[in-house]
Amino acid sequence: MDDRVWKALADSTRRAVLDALADGPLTTGDLVERFPELCRTAVMKHLDVLVEANLVVPRREGRQRWNDLNPAPIQAVCDRWVSRHVSRLASAMGRLKGLVEEQQRPEAAAASAKSRKG
Amino acid sequence: MDDRVWKALADSTRRAVLDALADGPLTTGDLVERFPELCRTAVMKHLDVLVEANLVVPRREGRQRWNDLNPAPIQAVCDRWVSRHVSRLASAMGRLKGLVEEQQRPEAAAASAKSRKG
DNA sequence: TAAACATGTCACTATTTGGTGACATGACAT
């Protein structure tokens, strides 16, 4: 099950950790320095979640631990989901376009504009 | 921010709702029938989260509400994340492969095997 | 050996989340 991957990616701090690891492995101490708003224990908990999801692979070296990014599960999960829903995208967009043009509901327009920005 | 999208996708029930809507819009009552393990209020809460994330667009018709899937944010978020990390995939896989071959750590092997299965 | 250092673990707290039942609102049919 890739539920753990979704859960791991749901937290913005954990996504930031993955971003930090994208340039190469970092020790836990390195990561703690990059997140001054968090205590060390919090960073380690996030790392635990990422390791459980197999998004980070830890490796011990002396008295420090190196954390390697494993981007494969991200791609796997996204591929599966996009392929599952992308075929519906055209027809769904058609439906929605019609709705917007017909009804002109202001909330829906604001919501979609916000999503386009983000 | 697409934090709301990640949060919305983090829950397996909500992903199941999106799956159900992939074949076409459904009323809230329809969805309640498809999730007998949940009460109506719970289904509506999940729908609220999905609407906030702009993954579902509600539309009122008489005394019932139709829920339309909007798959665009899924693709947007996935595209952004895969493109951000996929360039690292080759080098990261190289590093990990090297680690496994060199060190043969049983936990790492088990973890990667699990991810290959899932 | 002993101090310093990086990491691991534990117990605890506050907030968020997923869930519920009860009640309110608004539309449709009789």
Add this chain to the structure above:
DNA sequence: ATGTCATGTCACCAAATAGTGACATGTTTA
């Protein structure tokens, strides 16, 4: 008008989550 039906809203509960400080373990280095 009135009862019924679909949806909306409210107050509340239990479990999961993100966070913390204190302490334990294991590794260098003096």
